[in-house]
Amino acid sequence: MKKVKRFFVLFLTASLLLLKGVWMSPVSAADVPANPLQKEGWILDRHDEFNGTSLDTSLWIPSYLSYRTTEERAAARYTFRDGCLVLRIDREQPTYYPGNAMKVSSIQTGQRDYLHKDDFNHSTPTKMNYTPKYGYFEIRAKTVNQTGYHCAFWTTGVRDTPTQEGEIDIMEQFGNARRNNFNLIKWDDPNLTDNGYAVTFSFDPSAEFHIYALEWDGTSIKFYVDNVLMRTVNQSPNYAAVFYLSIYENSGWTGTADTSSSLYPREFIIDYFRAYKKADSSSTIKYEAENLSRTLSSGITSDVWNDGASGGGWVKVNSNSVGDYVDFTVNVPAAGNYKVVTGYRSAPTRGIAQLSIGGTNHGSPIDMYQSSATFKEATTGNLYFGIVGNKTFRYRITGKNSNSSGYDMGIDYIKLVPSDAS
Numbered sequence: 001m002k003k004v005k006r007f008f009v010l011f012l013t014a015s016l017l018l019l020k021g022v023w024m025s026p027v028s029a030a031d032v033p034a035n036p037l038q039k040e041g042w043i044l045d046r047h048d049e050f051n052g053t054s055l056d057t058s059l060w061i062p063s064y065l066s067y068r069t070t071e072e073r074a075a076a077r078y079t080f081r082d083g084c085l086v087l088r089i090d091r092e093q094p095t096y097y098p099g100n101a102m103k104v105s106s107i108q109t110g111q112r113d114y115l116h117k118d119d120f121n122h123s124t125p126t127k128m129n130y131t132p133k134y135g136y137f138e139i140r141a142k143t144v145n146q147t148g149y150h151c152a153f154w155t156t157g158v159r160d161t162p163t164q165e166g167e168i169d170i171m172e173q174f175g176n177a178r179r180n181n182f183n184l185i186k187w188d189d190p191n192l193t194d195n196g197y198a199v200t201f202s203f204d205p206s207a208e209f210h211i212y213a214l215e216w217d218g219t220s221i222k223f224y225v226d227n228v229l230m231r232t233v234n235q236s237p238n239y240a241a242v243f244y245l246s247i248y249e250n251s252g253w254t255g256t257a258d259t260s261s262s263l264y265p266r267e268f269i270i271d272y273f274r275a276y277k278k279a280d281s282s283s284t285i286k287y288e289a290e291n292l293s294r295t296l297s298s299g300i301t302s303d304v305w306n307d308g309a310s311g312g313g314w315v316k317v318n319s320n321s322v323g324d325y326v327d328f329t330v331n332v333p334a335a336g337n338y339k340v341v342t343g344y345r346s347a348p349t350r351g352i353a354q355l356s357i358g359g360t361n362h363g364s365p366i367d368m369y370q371s372s373a374t375f376k377e378a379t380t381g382n383l384y385f386g387i388v389g390n391k392t393f394r395y396r397i398t399g400k401n402s403n404s405s406g407y408d409m410g411i412d413y414i415k416l417v418p419s420d421a422s
C-alpha cells in the first residue's frame with residue numbers, strides 16, 4: 001500500500017503537468033498588499049497574523065505528519081521575522097526519512113495517524129486544533145522558486161473515516177520556473193476525481209508577497225491568486241479539513257536541490273493565515289472588540305485587558321470626559337435586520353456611553369458603572385442594514401453615573417444578532 005501510493009503521487013504529478021496554463025497578470029514587481037482583515041460576505045473564523053515571536057500551538061502543530069517518521073525528523077524549523085512566520089529548511093536539518101533526501105518544515109492544524117499516506121513509524125495522539133468544513137482560506141506569502149524545492153498551502157481531509165482523504169493544493173509552487181499547481185487529489189475518497197492544473201505565474205513568487213486563497217463550499221472549490229479567480233473545480237470534499245503550510249527540499253518530483261551551504265536557510269515566508277465562514281443573514285456574528293480596528297478621539301488612550309473576557313481580551317478606553325469616543329470598524333457581512341449586542345465590562349470608574357452607527361444613535365445610553373467589575377451586555381432594538389460592508393460603531397461618552405469616579409469604557413465584544421422584525 002505504501003509503495004503503491006508513493007508511485008501514484010509521482011505519476012499523478014507528472015500527468016498534472018500536462019494540463020497547464022499561463023496566467024497573464026499585470027506586470028508587477030512589488031508585493032501585493034495584505035487584504036483587509038474583514039472580508040465582505042464572510043465572517044472571520046480564525047486567523048494567525050504571525051506578528052508575534054512564538055507559534056500559536058492552540059492552532060498549529062509544528063511537525064509534519066509525525067506518525068510517518070521520528071519526531072526529530074518531522075519537526076518544523078521556523079522563526080519569526082518582520083511580522084511573518086518563516087518556515088525554514090536548514091542545511092544541517094535531518095532528512096524526513098532515513099536514506100531519502102527529502103527535508104520538510106511544515107505546520108498543520110490537526111494530526112492523526114494515517115492522516116496522509118500510509119508510512120508508519122509511531123502512533124501519535126489525534127489532535128484536531130482547527131478543522132473547518134467550507135469557507136474562504138487565504139495566506140499572503142513568498143516562496144522558494146528553485147529547483148528541488150516546493151512550498152505549499154494545502155489541506156487533507158480529517159479522516160474521521162478512512163475515505164475522508166481528499167487533498168486540496170491551494171498553492172503548490174515548485175521548481176525554478178514560477179510553476180504552481182492547483183490540485184484536487186482523491187486518494188481513498190471514491191466520491192472525488194483527481195483534478196490537477198498547473199500554471200506559470202507571470203511574477204516571481206519568491207521575490208514578492210502574493211495572496212493565495214481557496215473558496216470551498218458544498219459543490220465546488222475555487223482557487224484565487226491575488227484575489228483573482230484562477231480555477232474552479234466542480235467537486236468538493238464534503239468533510240472537514242486539516243490545513244498545512246509546508247516547505248520541502250528534494251521531495252523527488254521537483255528536481256535536485258542545490259545544497260551549497262551559502263544558500264541556506266531556504267525560506268517559505270508567510271505573513272498571515274486567515275479563515276472565514278460564509279455570512280448569511282441567519283448567523284449571529286460576534287466580533288471580539290480587541291480584534292477590531294479601533295480609533296480614539298484625540299487625547300485618550302486604550303489598552304487591552306484579559307480578566308477572563310470573551311476571546312481573551314477586553315478593550316479599556318481611557319476616556320476622561322463627555323465627548324470622548326472610540327470607533328470600531330465592524331463588518332456587516334449580510335444585509336438584514338439585526339440587534340446589536342455590546343458586551344462590556346462594568347467598573348466603578350466607568351462612564352455612560354451612547355452607541356451610534358454612521359452618525360445615528362442606537363439603543364439606550366449604556367451606563368457602564370457598577371461598584372464591582374462584571375461582564376454585562378446591552379442590546380439595541382432592531383436595526384436594518386441594507387448595505388453590507390464596514391461600518392463605524394462609535395461609543396461616545398455622554399455622562400457618568402453619580403456614583404462613578406470616572407468616564408472610562410470597557411468593551412469586550414460586539415454581536416450582530418439577526419432578528420425577524422422589519
Ligand SMILES: [Ca+2]
Pocket residue numbers: 049050051082083084270271272
Ligand atoms: Ca503578519
Ligand SMILES: [Ca+2]
Pocket residue numbers: 288289290309310311312313314411412413
Ligand atoms: Ca473580547
